Amino acid sequence: MKSIIACLILIVLTSLPTGSLAWDKQLTLMTHDSFSISKPVLADFEKALGAKVVILRSGDAGEALNKAILSKNNPLADIFYGVDNTFIGRALEEDIFIPYAPKRLDSVDPALRPGSQNRLIPVDYGDVCLNYDISWFKRHKLAAPRGLEDLLDPAYKGLAVVQNPATSSPGLAFLLATVSRFGEDGYIEYWKRLKANDVLVVNGWKEAYWGHFTAASKGDRPIVVSYASSPAAEVFYAEIKPETAPTGVVVDKGSAFRQVEYAGILKNGRQRALAQNAMDFILSPRFQEDIPLQMFVFPANGKAALPKVFTNHARITDTPARLAPEAIEKNRDRWLREWTEAVL
Amino acid sequence: MENQLTLNGILKTEYDGSPVLGPLDLALPKGSKLSVLGPSGSGKTTLLRLIAGLESPDKGDIRFMGKAITTQPPHKRNFGLMFQEYALFPHLNVFQNIAFGLKMKKMAGAAQKDRVEEMLDLTGLKGFGNRGVDELSGGERQRVALARTLAPKPELLMLDEPLSALDRVLRKRLLAQLTDILAALNITTIFVTHDHEEAFAAGSRIILLNKGRIEQQGSPENLLNYPKNAWVKNFMA
C-alpha cells in the first residue's frame, strides 16, 4: 500500500509541466470562446513580441468579461480581447483597462471608436441579424423573410431559432435590435407574439447554428440569428464551392445590430510593455487580415484587405440598428429581466 | 398415529452432491424430549432447519400428525425455533418481541398482554417489558428469545444451541432453569447441542450425529455405557 502511494506521488511530481519555454517572457491574452487565430499569424505574433503568447479562452463574451472584472486586482491576463459594444459600459465603469493609443489607430473608422480615452480599441465588427436557408424556402415555396416583422407571420410559425440574450452575445445583440426597432415599450409585445409563433430559444450560438439551423445541421429551423458574414463561412467551408451563398441575411430597415468588438490592456497586468506591443500587432494588417476567415467578422482596420469569399458573400449593412452605449448599460439588466419573464 | 413427527428417508446435499444430512429416518412421539448431539458440521442445525421448513430436503418427506408437511412454508407450521444468536428484533422492545407471534395470530390486545406477562414471569423477566433489546445482557436476551418462542404455544419446540452464546457460569445456571421450564411444558422438544452434558440434561432420548448420519441413538445411559464404535466412545468421553 505504501509503495503504491509513493508511486503515485512520484508520477504526479514528475509529470507536472515544467514548461521549458522557447521564449523566456510570456503574454497572456484573455478572450471568449469564439476567438480564433491561425497558426502562422500566431507565430508572427510571438516573433513580433519576442515572447510566448498564451490565449485564455474563458467562456462566452459576457462570462469572460465578468471573470476579468472579478480578478481586476490581480488579473488573469495582460490584455483582454472581445469586449463588445453591449458590454462596453460595464467594462469602462469597472475601470479595468488603461489607455493606450496603438499605431495605426487612425486607420480605424472613427464611427467605431467608443471615445473612451483609448482605454478600449475597436478590433473587429460585424452585424448580427437573421439568416435563412435559401433552398429550404424554395423547396417549401415560401417567400424568405425580409424584416423582423415577418417572423410574426403565421406562415413562419415554428421556423425560427434564437439565442438566450442572457447567455449569448449575438442573442443579446438581436434583442437590442428589436428594442431599437420597436422601442422600449413595443419590443416586449413583439417577443410575446414571437413566442406565440413558436420560436425556439437555445443557450448559445453554436447550439442554434450547428444544432438547429437547417443549412448547417440535421435540425428543422430554417431561420436563425447569426452574423451577416455567416453566408461567407458557408461558402468557405463547403466541399464544393457554390456560386452563390446557400444562406441569405435580413439586414434592411434596421433589422441588423452592429456589434463591435474591442480590446484593451488590463490594469495591474504585469507585462505593460509587451501588452502595448501586442495591441500594436492586433491592429496591424497581419492580424487584421487573419480575422475574417478565423472569426468571420470584419476587421476594424479599414486598410486591411478582405479575402475574396468575404467581398463576394459577406454582407454588411449601411443602416444597422443602433443604441447608445449608455442606454444599453443603464437598461440592459432590466430588458433582460423583462425578456426572460415574457419569453421563458 | 402414535408418532407426532416422522422423517422418512430425509436427504440434504450440497451443490456438488456431497451429503450434508442423511439419508435418515426419525420418529418422535408427542411430548417427547429429544436431544440432537454432535460436533460442529455434523448436520444438527440442518436437521432443525429442515423440520422448521427453512430449508427443503432433496429427498424424503416429513409428516406431522400424519399430514405431509414437506412443502409447507415455515410460517404455517406453528413450530417454534429458538436461534443460536437469538435473532431478537432490534427495533422492537422486549414486550413487542415476545408478542410478535401473538400478533401474527391476530390475538386481541388484552389477550396478548396477558400472555406476554405470563411469559415474562415464566422466564424470570418480570418488569422487563419496556426495555430495549440493546439494553439486555446475554442471559437476559436468551430468556427473551425463549419467551418469544414459547408465547404462541408452538406444537413443536426446537432449540438451536440455546446456551452456546453464554459464559460457563451462566450456562450452568440457565441450563437448570431451561430444563425446568421445558419439563413443565408438555411440548415435543428437540434440543440441539455439541455439549453432551446439556444434551443429557435436556433430553430423555439422544441422537448422536456425525457427518450427517445417525451414529447412535438411545437413552443417555445407553450412549455412555454401550458406545457402538470408537468414535462414539471418544465423543462421549
Add this chain to the structure above:
Amino acid sequence: MKKNIYTHPYFMAGLVPAIFFLILYFYPLTGIFAKSFFPKGKLDLFFLDQVLGSGRMMKIIWFTFWQAAVSTALTLACALPAAYVMANYQFRFKKTLRILASIPFVLPAVVVAAALEACVGKTGLASGWAGHINHPLALIFLAHVFYNFSVMLRILTGYWTSLQGEIREAAAMLGANPAQAFFHVTLPLLRPAIWAGTVLVFIFCFSSFGIILILGGPGYSTIESEIYRQAAHLFNLPLASFLSLVQILFTFGLMSLYTRFSKKAARFTPRAGQILLKRPHSPGEKTIVAAMALFIIVLCVIPLISLAASSLVHNGEICLVYYRAIFENTTDSVFYVPPFQAVKFSFIFAAGALVVALITGVSAALFISHCDRKIHSRLTPFFDPLFMLPLSTSAVTLGFGIIITLDHPPLNLRTSPILIPLVHALVGFPFVLRTVLPALRSIPAQMGEAGSMLGAGPWQIFRHIDLPLMSRSLVASAIFAFTISLGEFGATIFTAAPTTPTIPLAIYRFLGQPGAMNYGQAMAISTILMVATATGFILIEHLRPHNSEGI
C-alpha cells in the same frame, strides 16, 4: 484523562481536513460572499427584493424542489425492487450488473447527456423503433434516475442484505407470512436506510448542474443553474451569492439528516458475517430476478452501449477512425490539445486528487470516530455533515471565490496546476469519508485498548491495528476518489488552465464543434472514460466487504 482525549493524535488529525477545508472551501466562499454582500464596504441587501419580488425566481425555487422530489421518487421506485432482488438472491452476473449500474454515477454531465442523446435522442439507437424522447423535463428525469440509481441501490442493498438470515427466519417461525415479515420486520429495519438514500439522492438532484444546463435548455432553470447565470453571465454577484448561501444552508440541513439516518441504520445491523443468499428456484423467483436484471440493463447499460456504439460507427460502418483521430490534429487549430494529452492530464490529476482525498478523508474519519467515542458534546455531530458540504455546493461560486481569493502568495494557487487535483480532492473527499468511516466505526474499541495494554502508542495502534483493518475500505475509497476525479466537470470548468485540459473538458470542447468527426471523437473519448471507470469499479467490487454501509 480529559487532556489526553484532546491531545490524542486522532483528534489532532482533525486539523488536516480542517486546514484543507479552510483554504479551499471556506476562504474562497467567504471571499465571494464578502464581495457580494458588502460591495462597497457596507451591507447591501437590495437583491432580496429581486428574489422575493420576482415571480420567476419563486418559480425557479419551486421547480428546483419539485424536480428533485420527482427525480428522487422515480429513483426510489426503480431502486427498491432492484434492491430486493440484489439483497435476497445470488445469481450469475450479479457482480457485473452491480458494476455496470455504478458507472453512470461518476460520468460527467456532458457524457450522460451525450449517452442519452445517443440512445433516445432524435438520431439515437432507439429512435428507429421506439420513438424518441424530446421533452427536456423527461430527459432531465431520465438523466437523474440514470445517475442516481446506483447510489440508492447500493445503500438499500447494503442494509437489506444484512437483514437477511436469522431475523427474517425468526419472523417466519413466529407465523409471519412473507408479506407480514416484510411489513413488520424488514421494512421498519430498512426504513432508516431508505430515508438515508432518499435524502442523499434528493440533495444530488437538488444541486444538479450539468444535466439541467445541457438537457434543460433555457426554459428550465434550477437554483444551481440560476446561480451560474446570474454570476457568470449577468454578473449579478449579490443575487448569485445569496442563492448560493441559501443552497448551502439548506443542503447542510439535509446532510445532517442523512448522517443521522445512516448512523441509525448502521446501529441495527447485526454482526457482519458471511451471509449466503439463495439462488432463485421457482419459476416465479427466476422471472423476478430476470426481469430485474433486464431492467438494470435497459436503464444503465443500454445508454452506455449506445455511447460506445456511436464511437465505432462512421458512415454506417464499424471502424476505429475516431479513435485514431484522437491522436491527430485534423483541423490544425491553434487551440488543439491532443486528446491523449487530456487523458494523460486527467490521470495525473486523478492520482494527485486520490492522494489528497485519501489523506484528508482518513484524517477526518479518525477525527469523527474519535469524537464519537470519547467526546459527547453537541458539537460533534456537526462535523460529519460539514465535511459533506462540497457535494452540493455550487461549482460556480467556488470557482469565482477561488479566482478572487487564491491569487496572491503564499496561496497563489489560482494559476498553479495543483489547483485542479486539490479541487477534485475537495469533491472526492466526502466519498472517502463515507466509505472509510463505517469501516473505522466497526472496529471494536477493545482492539485499540488491547494494543495499548500490550505497549502500543497511538501511532502504532493506527499503523498496526486500525490501518490494516481498514485497508479494504481504504483501497475502495481511493479508487472511488480516482474515478470521481476523472469525470469531474463542474468545478474543473472554472479552474482549469488551457494548457492542462482534462477528459471531460476535451469532450465538452469536441461536442461544441460541428460535424460527425468531432462528435465521433467526443464519443470515443467518452468511451475511454467509461472503460477506465468500469475498471476502477471492478477493482472496488473485488475489495468491497459485504454489508458495508453507504455509497
